[in-house]
Amino acid sequence: MSDWMVTQTPLPRRRPRALSPLREHLRDTFWFAPTAAMVGVFVVWLVAQELDAALVRSLRDDGDFDTLADLLRFADDAKTVVSAVGSAMMTFIGVVFSISLVAVQMASGQFTPRVVRLFVRSRITKATFAVFLATFVLTLLVLTSYDSGADPLVVASAPLVQSVLTLVMVALSLLLFVMYVNTTLRLMRVSHVIARIAAESFRVAALMPLPAQDGQAPALGPVTAWVAHEGQAGVLRDVHIARLVRVARKHGVVLRTVPRTGDFLVPGTPVLAVHGGQAPPRRALRYALSVGVERTFHQDLAFGLRQLSDIALRALSSAVNDPTTAVQALDRVVQILATLSRRPLDAVVHRDRRGTVRLVQPVPGWTELVDLGFTEIRACAARTPQVTRRMLAGLDDLLLLAPPDRREPLLRHRALLRQAVERSAPSPADRAFGLQPDRQGIG
Structure with a gap:
């Protein structure tokens, strides 16, 4: 399992209420x-x-x-x-x-x-x-x-x-x-669509449980049993958290979901790892995992960045050639990453009423989210100074907000972007112009 990362995050003024998987569907x-x-x-x-x-x-x-x-x-x-x-x-x-x-x-x-x-x-x-x-x-x-x-x-x-x-x-x-x-x-209108995607992403981030007050990651111990997926093949849409917590508490174990929300499941692959006891009976885990044909925002922290990246890539294609839309998507990418820059990532812990850990869900880590937000856009934007200038400004802003242990992927993307612009720009003046940070791209 990925390394745990726990930081103190202030409690939001009003946390949204999580809907059940049935109501979300x-x-x-x-x-x-x-x-x-x-x-x-x-x-x-x-x-x-x-x-x-x-x-x-x-x-x-x-x-x-x-x-x-x-x-x-x-x-x-x-x-x-x-x-x-x-x-x-x-x-x-x-x-x-x-x-x-x-x-x-x-x-x-x-x-x-x-x-x-x-x-x-x-x-x-x-x-x-x-x-x-x-x-x-x-x-x-x-x-x-x-x-x-x-x-x-x-x-x-x-x-x-x-x-x-x-x-x-x-x-x-x-x-x-x-x-x-x-x-x-x-x-x-693309601006409103992008704003709606960002709002859904913030809602998912706000629903993530806050870390424990002591800031310590729980020790799960070795895996004692595995639960395989027996349903149809498809995308893991969401996990019925309350049901899995009840099942784990009843059987005195800790459950850990192996795939992340948004992963494609194939029958026979493990979906739950059991720590501290035998696997609960199959009937107790019925309807605990929802599999569908496409990803949804419910519990999927990376889906918003995926959509914003898709919008920016289509805007930068030669058929559309709309760098302003790509800049608008980058605005929201930077905003989402800034919101998550000090949040605990890699895994989400769910506890029962007594405070005992009963369910652990993997979520994308900081490096994965940064790569999702910038990699594909950077590869297509080297010849578009409006986008390169906005991306550099966004990376500089994130470097100011992120803690020191989260700056490495930002510095890496900044260096790769400079290399791409230097290779594609025809003259030193064009290279200098494309590498000038600007929050509006080009005015």
Whole structure:
């Protein structure tokens, strides 16, 4: 296992709450919110139907047939509006769906295919689809409640509350449509996409447990058993931390995950190392590891840097040739590395309620994160002074922030970047210009 590195890190003012793997996976799906909205609107329609029936009974019992007749006329007039809403809502849904497809296609083509996840997780996009579908289902249900030409003396129900509820849903749909267009346009701008990726990375870093107060790494002892992966092949998306801690505490052992989050798992390879006892039964470890087809931000500390590097590489390609976008990606790379420069890395320790170590997760070390953030961009940026100047400024800033034992990879990348610029620049003046640190690249 990698060497441990423990430093004193101040507690953030407000630590975000970690969601369960199930809730994180539901946020990565697009079907759950619309389905829940359609089921919920059906329940609301049943309640509204009962309220309409209770209102009619109350007016009939009071003998207020004039008011009841007025309600029936209002409901009959609202039927035209409800019918128009039902037919127009499907057109609205088609427009929203078309906008989403175009936005996703443009974003994946211009930035990186991995940013599609930002559109899938967008709350506004899900809410817009959910409310539109719910409004359409509600109009169909309300139309079944109309009874044209009903006699106030014998009518059992008038869809008054249902009609008002439909109008409220239409108003909410229009408001969400405006917000959806605004959000989609923002997500199509590379600066906002990069900012969202950085925000997700900061959230993952904030969820990492803080080191022990004594700053000492726990001694795990020798490995006493191994647990192999028996599921399908795929990327390790996340680990159910609470479940593994409970299992380890129950069996009196310490569990250590062998692969890192984001590694590709092959059936038969070890996924858990057991320290201090026998391996827990397989049924106790069921659903403790989640394997999927792609990486997610949940528990993956390096995924944000991976996406930023991909965006910068695509911007520096000869087909795109957009060094300003690469500079914007480098801005966030430097920001993320600055945030992690004094954080404990290499491994994350999870303890039970008594403070005993029960689970150890490997995470990328400082050198690996620096290499991920700079290596590929540096290799493609030697002939682009705007990017080389920004990278040098970023490395200089990180050298000021990082502790002495973490400066070696920064100095190495700084030296390699100077060598690359000296080999590619045609004249001494160009070399001097490309090696001048500048936080904006070139103004």
